[in-house]
Amino acid sequence: MTQTLLLLPGDGIGPEVIEQAVRVAEKVAPDLALEEGLIGGISYDQLGTPLSDETLEKAKASSAVLLGAVGGPKWSDVARDKRPEAGLLNIRKGLDTYANLRPALCFSALADASALKRELVEGLDIMIVRELVGGVYFGQPKGIETLPDGTRRGFDNAEYTTPEIHRITRVAFDIAKGRGNYDRKWGGVCSVEKSNVMDSGLLWKEEVQAIYDAELKDMGVPLHHMLADACAMQLVREPKGFDVILADNLFGDILSDEASMLTGSIGMLPSASLSDAGKPGLYEPVHGSAPDIAGQGKANPFAAILSLEMALRWSLGRIEAADEVTRAVSTALEKGARTGDLGGDFTTAQMGDAVLAEL
């Protein structure tokens, strides 16, 4: 059966980086059927909604979805439920992609581009497993209200349930088992929360432990618990001490941006968002639409190309093609391919050329 990759380039640098990922896809998986759809601000401009039913249906019917980025200052005054970011949250929820995998891998050629010393990050290979369709992002009620005295009150509800915590914990353990890095200081799975302050955090810790004791212990994968603020600190102090970090939606968002700077640039970090087996995965760079450099040919397309790599690996079962892409990116970096964020002057297209030259 033909496999379909739905492209949702979105806003800002999204279309620029997806264009390069498409060149790579056409080279390593020429039989893959590519379709295109709208999401984000461009969808709001054309259709009055950041995610149309048509795009969501197309996504559900595809083998995988590759998304660029959404958002930008143009839509800052639009109502929250029509904002580009709402389109992103709705497609994640609509596809039930609850397991967001955010690898932070420091290519050896970039060890000096990191904000940290070479010895701290050289060889870094950690995986953040972020719960993506629950927590404070989706909890109800939320809103902004005006109080009788004229001041305002904004509120969000951080909530998790047992099944939500158990299913993401199972994914984290499966991934940690496949990686086998148990000898690191916090090797195996390190679950982070604020159980010292938040009830949803306390439940998170208790339910991770409960499913581990009841179902996962025999896998032989160590489990650690850490407070999220301490994890933020240890990530810059001793990043190679971690292997798989399991986090809720909000802490996973913040810690993955932090981890991006260990690898050299946010322009390098891909992600995979997975649902249950057999359902399409959603693949997107961790970075946003970068309005400050959009339209200038300055964006680093490697996060998008590596997101394609993750789609080949996790949804399309094309492991050899995925390995080829990783190798080509690594070699391109070794040969000096660098956009501005990595301290070079390559254009977005030249970065694509550099990868294609190695395929």
Ligand SMILES: NC(=O)c1ccc[n+]([C@@H]2O[C@H](COP(=O)([O-])OP(=O)(O)OC[C@H]3O[C@@H](n4cnc5c(N)ncnc54)[C@H](O)[C@@H]3O)[C@@H](O)[C@H]2O)c1
């Ligand atoms: N998945 C997504 O679509 C996603 C993710 C994060 C932010 N956003 C949205 O993007 C918009 C801008 O957000 P932001 O500025 O906080 O974050 P951002 O990631 O867009 O940009 C942060 C900084 O990193 C740089 N940068 C990001 N990606 C880069 C790349 N590929 N190459 C080179 N430099 C890169 C930008 O130039 C900027 O200086 C907001 O509307 C935000 O909501 C979308």
Ligand SMILES: CC(C)[C@H](C(=O)O)[C@@H](O)C(=O)O
């Ligand atoms: C744009 C925003 C909604 C999104 C998030 O917070 O999940 C982004 O920061 C990300 O990391 O994918």
Ligand SMILES: [Mg+2]
């Ligand atoms: Mg983020």
